[in-house]
Structures are given as C-alpha cells and as structure tokens.
Amino acid sequence: MSTTASIDAGTRSGAVLNVSLVGAGFIGRVHAQCIAAHAATRLAAVFDTDESAASALAARHGARVAGSLGEITGSGETDAVVIASSTDSHGEIARACARAGKPFLCEKPLDTHRDAAVETVRYVREAGVLAGIGFNRRFDRQYAALKRAVGEGEVGRVEMMHLTSRSHAPPTLDYVKKSGGQLRDKGSHFFDLACWIAGERPTEIHAAGACLIEPRFAEYGDVDTAMILLRMPSGALCHLNFSRRTAYGADERIEVSGSGGRVESRHPIPVDVALYRGDAIHQKGLHQHWYERIESTYPAQLAAFVEALEHPGREFPALIDGLVAEAIADAGMRSLRTNRPEPIDYEFDV
Numbered sequence: 001m002s003t004t005a006s007i008d009a010g011t012r013s014g015a016v017l018n019v020s021l022v023g024a025g026f027i028g029r030v031h032a033q034c035i036a037a038h039a040a041t042r043l044a045a046v047f048d049t050d051e052s053a054a055s056a057l058a059a060r061h062g063a064r065v066a067g068s069l070g071e072i073t074g075s076g077e078t079d080a081v082v083i084a085s086s087t088d089s090h091g092e093i094a095r096a097c098a099r100a101g102k103p104f105l106c107e108k109p110l111d112t113h114r115d116a117a118v119e120t121v122r123y124v125r126e127a128g129v130l131a132g133i134g135f136n137r138r139f140d141r142q143y144a145a146l147k148r149a150v151g152e153g154e155v156g157r158v159e160m161m162h163l164t165s166r167s168h169a170p171p172t173l174d175y176v177k178k179s180g181g182q183l184r185d186k187g188s189h190f191f192d193l194a195c196w197i198a199g200e201r202p203t204e205i206h207a208a209g210a211c212l213i214e215p216r217f218a219e220y221g222d223v224d225t226a227m228i229l230l231r232m233p234s235g236a237l238c239h240l241n242f243s244r245r246t247a248y249g250a251d252e253r254i255e256v257s258g259s260g261g262r263v264e265s266r267h268p269i270p271v272d273v274a275l276y277r278g279d280a281i282h283q284k285g286l287h288q289h290w291y292e293r294i295e296s297t298y299p300a301q302l303a304a305f306v307e308a309l310e311h312p313g314r315e316f317p318a319l320i321d322g323l324v325a326e327a328i329a330d331a332g333m334r335s336l337r338t339n340r341p342e343p344i345d346y347e348f349d350v
Contacts (some may be wrong), residue, residue: 017041017306020072022093023084024048024057027107030291031082034302036061041306047072048085069093073100080104080309086178087185088112091120098127105305107134108188110322112180114330121319122350132305133322135192139300142265146254147197149263156260158198158236163190166243166251167290170214170224181222183207183332186242188325192317194230194238197256201324202230202238206341207332213245228332231341249286250293268293323348 019035021028024046035043047066048054058065066072072081073096083093083106091111097104110133111117124131137143150158165186171179179185195201209223217224224244231237243251255264267286274283287293308316327346335342 017309018044018077018079019082020045020047020066020075020078020080021057021063021082021084022047022069022072023082023086023107024050024053025084025086026291028084029057030298031084031302032057032061032063034299035082037299038302038306040310041302044077044079045072045075069096073097073102078102080305083107087180088178091116094120094131095123097131098124098129101127101129103129103309104131105134105301106131106319106322108192108322109180109184109326109329110319111326112178112184114323114326117323117326118348118350121323121348124319125350131319132308132316133319134301135189135196135317135321135325136297136301137189137193137294138196138317139297139304140265140294141296142268143193143197143254146256146263146265150197150256150258151199154261155256155258155263158232158234158256158258160236160255160257161194161198161238162255163194163238163240164251164253165190166241166246168246168250168288170217170244173214173216173220176217176222177220179222181220181329181333182209182224182226182242182244183228183336184326184329186244187226187228187240187329187332188322190240190242191230191325191328192321193254194240195321195324197254198232198234198236198238200232200234201346202232202328202344204231204341204343205229205328205331205335207335208339209336213243217244223336226336229341230328249288250290251286252290252293320348320350323350 019041035041043061043063045064045066046054046058055065081097081102081104206229209226211218213224226242228240269284271284308314331342331344
C-alpha cells in the first residue's frame with residue numbers, strides 16, 4: 001500500500017524556502033506561524049478572497065499580500081505553496097499550483113467529493129508536480145508511537161481498533177456548507193490513521209449518523225454524530241465514533257488490541273498534576289479546543305514537508321492517501337443513506 005511520496009523542489013538544500021500561503025482563516029494563521037517560525041522557511045506571500053484577512057496576516061509576518069491566486073502561482077518568488085483555504089476551493093488551487101509547477105501541501109480533504117479529487121490528482125500527476133496532503137495527525141507523537149508498537153508486533157495480530165474524535169464545539173453552518181460533510185472533513189484524518197496504523201485499507205464500511213447537536217446540519221446532508229465500522233482485509237474490525245460537541249473538552253484517542261496485547265494513546269492534559277483533598281482527587285481536564293490538543297503536529301508536519309522538498313525520497317503523506325480517505329468517506333456517505341454496509345472502491349485510474 002502506497003502511503004508516502006517524495007516531493008522534489010529541485011536543488012534547494014541549504015537555501016531558505018519561500019513558501020506562499022493561500023487561505024488566511026484560522027488554519028491559515030496556524031500555517032503562517034509555522035512557516036515564520038521555521039529556520040529554513042520564509043512566508044513570501046498570502047492570498048485570500050478576504051483581502052483584509054490576507055493583509056493582516058501578511059503584515060504580522062512581513063509577507064507580501066497577493067491580489068490573486070495567479071500572483072501566488074505565477075511568482076518566481078514562490079518555491080512552494082500551502083493550501084489552507086475552504087475545502088470547496090482545494091482542487092482548483094491544487095490544479096493551479098500544478099500548472100505553475102509549484103509543489104504544494106494541501107489541507108485535507110482534497111475536494112468535496114471523490115470524483116473531483118480523482119480528477120485533481122490525475123491533473124497533478126500529469127503535470128509532473130509532486131505534492132502532499134495535510135494529514136498532520138500522523139505527526140502526533142502519541143499516534144506515531146502507537147503505530148510503531150503495532151508495526152513492531154507488540155500487540156500481535158491486530159483484531160480491533162477504536163478511534164474516537166469528539167470536538168469541543170460544533171462548527172458554523174457556513175463552515176459545514178463548504179466542508180464536504182463530517183465523514184470527509186473530520187473523518188478523513190481518522191480514516192487515514194486507521195489505514196496508516198493497520199497497514200491495510202478497509203474493504204467495507206457501515207456508517208450510522210444523526211443530527212443530535214445541530215438539526216440544521218441536515219439541510220446540507222450532514223450529521224454531527226456518527227458511529228462507523230470498517231472491515232479490514234485481514235478480518236480486523238475498526239470502530240470510529242465522531243461527535244461535533246462535548247461538554248468536557250477535545251476528546252481524541254486511539255486504541256488497538258490484538259492477539260498479544262493492547263496499545264492506547266492516552267489523553268494529554270494541559271497540567272498533569274492531581275490535588276488530593278478530603279475525599280476527592282482534583283485534576284485538570286482535557287484541552288478545551290481541538291487545536292490545543294494537536295497544536296504540536298503542525299510545526300512537525302511543516303518540518304517533514306521541508307525535508308521532503310529538500311531531500312527527494314523522504315516520506316510525507318501523499319495525495320493518493322487523500323484519495324484513499326476520500327474513497328472511504330464516499331462509501332460512508334452511501335452507507336449513511338442506505339443504512340447498510342457498503343463496499344469501498346479504490347479504483348482511481350490516476
């Protein structure tokens with residue numbers, strides 16, 4: 001199973017990499033901070049359809065404001081691009097980067113539906129541009145350690161996997177409208193993690209979902225609560241549960257059990273101390289925002305991207321991994337509608 005790609009930007013080893021950014025929203029600001037903080041990168045330019053947001057972010061990091069996407073992709077100053085715009089624009093921007101010969105890192109998912117994502121990957125490959133998908137959770141230290149334990153046989157033959165992702169608060173309706181749905185937006189990360197950790201792709205998915213938190217999500221064909229079962233070729237079963245809201249903080253964890261044992265990623269907490277008083281033990285709860293939980297993965301992801309750019313052959317999540325997650329999400333959306341298990345089709349023709 002192909003899980004990585006090398007990204008060759010030419011002979012840039014030792015030079016500062018000029019990285020331009022498309023998207024100045026929350027996640028764009030995260031990427032901008034990472035680019036500005038990395039010793040080997042410089043934030044060259046920022047473009048967003050919201051000119052005031054782009055101007056503010058560019059000014060914060062001493063970058064140029066681009067008046068159009070073409071000013072990003074057509075600039076000789078730009079060595080690579082980070083795509084951090086809304087999901088429904090990812091494919092168009094990725095294709096523009098490919099036409100201009102610019103390597104890029106694209107936030108997931110690659111597009112709002114499978115066929116469009118396949119067309120984008122085909123276009124990028126035909127253009128000869130290598131690129132990466134932003135599965136930053138692979139760079140979480142706990143998840144990476146869990147994968148190593150599974151890969152080294154510490155739990156024996158994998159029999160069950162459980163992945164939980166419950167956000168602290170639901171997104172806005174405008175975000176949901178453009179996100180492609182919970183199974184693509186949130187699910188793509190965790191479908192990728194399931195494949196990455198297990199070392200295989202599921203053959204079947206059975207998804208159940210509901211709007212228990214925000215009924216208006218149903219207007220966009222979305223759900224805010226979901227339980228999903230994946231069946232692996234080895235026979236292992238993988239259960240995923242998603243929620244758009246908790247009353248106790250960002251809840252994200254993975255457990256893998258097998259013939260020889262069990263490994264789990266535990267909750268990192270902001271302050272790991274406990275106060276014993278009277279008949280109770282008091283301690284800090286979970287991170288209250290999803291970003292706080294995985295903040296460290298973004299600079300680690302950028303560092304890996306830069307390594308892949310400077311040293312062809314270095315590993316980084318590839319666009320095909322994004323397609324795999326899209327295929328699982330696509331079958332999952334069908335399963336939501338049919339209320340029965342659905343096969344997963346990985347025939348991409350790219």
